[in-house]
Amino acid sequence: MSALFLEPFQAPFMTRALIELVLLALICGPIGVFVFIRRLSFVADALTHTIFPGVVIGFAAGGLDGIFVGALIAGLVTAALLTLLTRRAELTDDASTAVLLTAMFAIGVVLVSRQSSYTSDLTAFLFGRILTVTPRQLGETAALAVLILGLLAVGGRAFLFRAFDPGGAAAAGLHIGRLDLWLNVIIALVVVAAVRAVGTVLVIALLIVPAAAARLLTDRLGDMVIAGTALTAGAGYLGLVISWSASVGYGIRLTSASAVVLVLVLAYLLLLPAGLRRRRRAVPR
């Protein structure tokens, strides 16, 4: 039995994939909680799509290594654009976000369709290649993790105040626009960190599902962060084991990133009844 859970990680590429997912869990756990309490799931989803053209341009210009820089530039630009649009535009938050999402994603598809290896490139960009993560990429993810967690540590208190009571936070002298930009930049950096491993589409699952599942377990923010991180890391491990066993043991092609996401969603569904029971017990008096 233990062979089932340990054997896959004798292959170096599987160990690197696990380390990458644990690093992503360390950043997606805390950031996902702030995305959840700020109700920014749609904005985060938009960021995963708006980064797409940057990923494609980066790949076209510098191959696989160019993806990181392309995604980084596109992420920072679109984080600023999203903040500006949702604060200044006459459109609603949702509408302006949707306009940017679809426009940027379409540009990305147009750009990728000009590549000769269109289908395989598109699949890699959308769903990632966790099993081809290199030691250098692990180093980049680790560096981004330090940067992201540092930015969160400095802004976390203000994010909490802004999420709970925007009017009160502004009255206390916090600059809401700068805080929104700051959080959007952090989310963009998370997407950049995760995009090569799990792709632009599935990264949203790492940001949203663990926090939503953690909320079912606890009312406390600190505990949500711990639970979300543990869930992501656990799902990463189990997803890799399942995809390995399916491929090696049964000849079923199951991409690792998809398996990780499916385990996360399954965990959420399993926790849902317990969460609903807790909510019923905690009706305000």
Next chain:
Amino acid sequence: MAAVALRFSGAAVGYRGAAVLRDVDLELPAGQVLALVGPNGAGKSTLIKAALGLAQVVTGTAEVLGSSPVRARGETGYVPQLDVLDPDFPVSAQQVVLMGRYRHISWWRPTGRTDRQLAAEALDRVGLADRARTRFGVLSGGQRQRVLIARALVARPRLLLLDEPLNGVDATSQMTILTVLSDLAAAGTAVVVSTHDLTLARDIADVVCLLNGRQWAAGPPQQTLTAERLREAYGGHTVILPDGRDMLVEL
């Protein structure tokens, strides 16, 4: 003569250049309570936001603690209407109160023992010392309102602005809140309260400002809460008279 904590002179306040409240001329000395009275949509919340620098002073001037509203934020406390806050938000009463300490703590320093001690004292002052770890959303409406007041108190403001603090609160909470406000005023803090309740305004306020799209009157309660003034300001609306009776006032 006490220093003026809040002064509007010939002010029109609103958003994006459009005034929603005009002709505001009032002064609130330190240590006094101002009640903002008027029907829904009268501009009470907008006037409070203008004092906080969150709504625009379109014409005229606003002075808070001898400075501009934005510059005075460090010494101004604010208690928002309860219904703008998400009761499902995963935060404890203590965490809410600690938010009032954030502007006193460097961004890189975690909240420390002193901050938690001050938060505990503020919660004790509103009678909720034993509810520090309770999730904010499961407290009763009155208790939540008291937590928000504790959050404002922990910042030790010289001017405290409360937007409908007694809406939907139980009798115990109302009594606690009124005692806290009275103690604050006695200690020199200027207090601004918006309310629909004319009886309450008469009982707690040194100055009443009657609003409905513009300022209809401002001064001591006995001069502002008169039938004539109320008729001018409220035309056609139901109001609660100072003797406790409901009355439909018609122009």
